[in-house]
Amino acid sequence: MIAxxxxxxxxxxxxxxxxxxxRELKKHHMANNLVHMEDGEEALEFIFxxxxxxxRNITRAPKLILLDIQMxxxxxxxVLQKIKSDxxxxxxxxIMLTSSKEDPDIQKxxxxxxxxxxxxxxxxxxxxxxxxxxxxxxxxxxxxxx
Numbered sequence: 001m002i003a004x005x006x007x008x009x010x011x012x013x014x015x016x017x018x019x020x021x022x023r024e025l026k027k028h029h030m031a032n033n034l035v036h037m038e039d040g041e042e043a044l045e046f047i048f049x050x051x052x053x054x055x056r057n058i059t060r061a062p063k064l065i066l067l068d069i070q071m072x073x074x075x076x077x078x079v080l081q082k083i084k085s086d087x088x089x090x091x092x093x094x095i096m097l098t099s100s101k102e103d104p105d106i107q108k109x110x111x112x113x114x115x116x117x118x119x120x121x122x123x124x125x126x127x128x129x130x131x132x133x134x135x136x137x138x139x140x141x142x143x144x145x146x
Contacts, residue, residue, distance in 0.1 A: 007033040007139060009062040011043040011079065012097070013071045017120065021066070021097075021131045030135035035062075040074030043067075044082055047089060061092050064138045069098040069105055077108055084113035091145050093138055097130075 008025065012018040018036055025034060037043040043065075045051035049058040065083065069076035076096060083089045093115040098105070101119050109117050118130060 006035050006060070006062040007064065008135070009035050009037065009043065009046065009065045011037045011040065011066065011071065011076065012068045013038050014068070017068075017127075020127060024128045024131040025135050028132050028135060030132075030139055039072045040076060040079040042073075043079055044074060047083065048086075058088065061089060063093075063144065064134075065092055065094045066097045066134070067094055069096060069100050069109075077105070077112070080109060080112045080114055093142065093144065095134060095138070097134075 008030070010018065010021065012021070018038075022034060022036060035046065037046060041051075046053045046056065047058070047061070047065075049056040067076045067079060076098065080094055080096070083092060083094055090113065094113070096105075096109045096114045096117045097120060098118075099120045100106075106117050118134070120127060120130070
């Protein structure tokens with residue numbers, strides 16, 4: 001059973017990228033309440049308390065969502081659209097963390113309300129630095145609406 005209280009909802013289907021990011025967040029003590037989902041459908045069920053997460057207290061929204069674009073079942077753009085179009089979830093910061101450098105993906109993400117769009121660095125150090133900085137800024141420095 002996954003707890004209702006979540007700091008980071010990390011939606012990533014690539015096992016290696018997910019493992020590396022989670023390890024980096026743990027190393028800097030920012031993954032205590034992290035939930036990892038492997039596809040967009042599962043993420044939406046978690047966020048909105050449906051499907052296998054029916055009954056989850058959705059008023060306890062994640063403080064941050066890290067969202068890949070290219071995923072099975074429901075892609076990240078569709079997940080972003082559903083999150084940002086719902087008044088209950090639209091203020092959750094959503095960071096697109098993806099390997100796509102495609103201009104249409106970038107434009108569409110920002111048009112739908114993404115808070116940031118980060119292209120995954122291919123090297124280990126760059127990826128580790130990006131994850132650490134994301135966690136530090138969004139969990140420790142950023143002041144979300146109440």
